Amino acid sequence: MIPEPPAGYEVPTVGRRLVEHARAHGWFALEVWTVQDGWPHYVVTVGRPAEDSEGRRIGLRWEYRRMWSSLFVPHGQELVLCGPGAAWTPEAPEVHEAPSLGEVMAVIEAHRVG
Numbered sequence: 001m002i003p004e005p006p007a008g009y010e011v012p013t014v015g016r017r018l019v020e021h022a023r024a025h026g027w028f029a030l031e032v033w034t035v036q037d038g039w040p041h042y043v044v045t046v047g048r049p050a051e052d053s054e055g056r057r058i059g060l061r062w063e064y065r066r067m068w069s070s071l072f073v074p075h076g077q078e079l080v081l082c083g084p085g086a087a088w089t090p091e092a093p094e095v096h097e098a099p100s101l102g103e104v105m106a107v108i109e110a111h112r113v114g
Contacts, residue, residue, distance in 0.1 A: 025108050
């Protein structure tokens with residue numbers, strides 16, 4: 001893992017928007033850069049604990065993980081979103097395919113913290 005984008009790469013615009021949206025609504029957002037076989041990847045995880053009607057944590061969570069890759073992208077161009085990503089939700093606590101980024105943003109909006 002590396003803390004900053006490798007030289008010649010930037011945080012994907014949609015990834016940045018997801019992180020900012022999550023943080024603005026009280027969710028955690030973790031950004032990680034990795035390099036696999038020489039290809040940089042940017043991974044975003046956003047989430048928050050689920051609560052009952054009285055605000056107590058109930059051991060479940062909303063968590064979404066998405067990855068952008070430079071694989072097959074010319075150096076200097078924006079990374080591309082890879083695959084469906086992973087999700088864990090109170091309704092489906094086992095890992096499953098994440099919904100679209102638009103749907104993730106809507107879930108964050110509907111379940112803001114505070």
